Amino acid sequence: MNRRSHAVSSTPVRHDDPGLQPERTLLAWRRTLLTLIGVCILFLRWIPPFGWVALLPVILSLLAGILIQIGLNARYRKSARGMTQERIPPPLREVAVLGCTVMVLSLVGIVAVVSG
């Protein structure tokens, strides 16, 4: 069995897309999660001026990152299977979780800066 595909999922999903779209999408999710973790670490710098309240956005972004990471393998398998079936369910839940997380993080930042 291919070792690399074993790392992605327990049973390799075969698809015939020469453009490797499911793989590219998986990597795009990974890049985004990496950026989210970077932002999460930057929020640690707010602990000295704002106090331990600054841990709230850190915990929030970590939780969202873990949640998305858990669902990512299933999403990859769904999209790889969808390439052969010619239909992919739209990733409504993932988009909602990630979008709301980033919006809430920006709102927390705005409130913190405005209230000083």
Next chain:
Amino acid sequence: MNFPEPGNVIPPGTPPASAPVTPPERDRLSASLLGGGCEPDPRFTLANERTFLAWIRTALAFLAGGIAVEAFTSDVFSPGLRRAVALSLLVLALLVSASACVRWLKVERAMRQRKPLPLPVLVPILSLGGALVAAGLIVFLIYGAS
């Protein structure tokens, strides 16, 4: 260069191994949000997903910029200016992430109904916002430092 996962890719031309065309049932929330229409090409769905992720990364970059300005520039900027720059970056992050979600949904709907894709509202917001922040900083560097 070979494909990164040669074992995973069926060479083009071979018929798909499994062909059960029973559509996966969608729950009521996504059905009401996406509306009717027929399923788009799966490549388009994935491309829309990647575009959304690229916008979200842009928003995260603005967010990181805002956090960094607030945390690290107390020696460089006066408190008022620091607050203004951080605030405008954070507001840009909020706008970009919100409209990324809206645009993802709009594009998904348009693709299902075979309609033309909506115009990106995000692009003028982003370029105008970035230009305003940059112009504010230039004015500060010329007049504010003296």
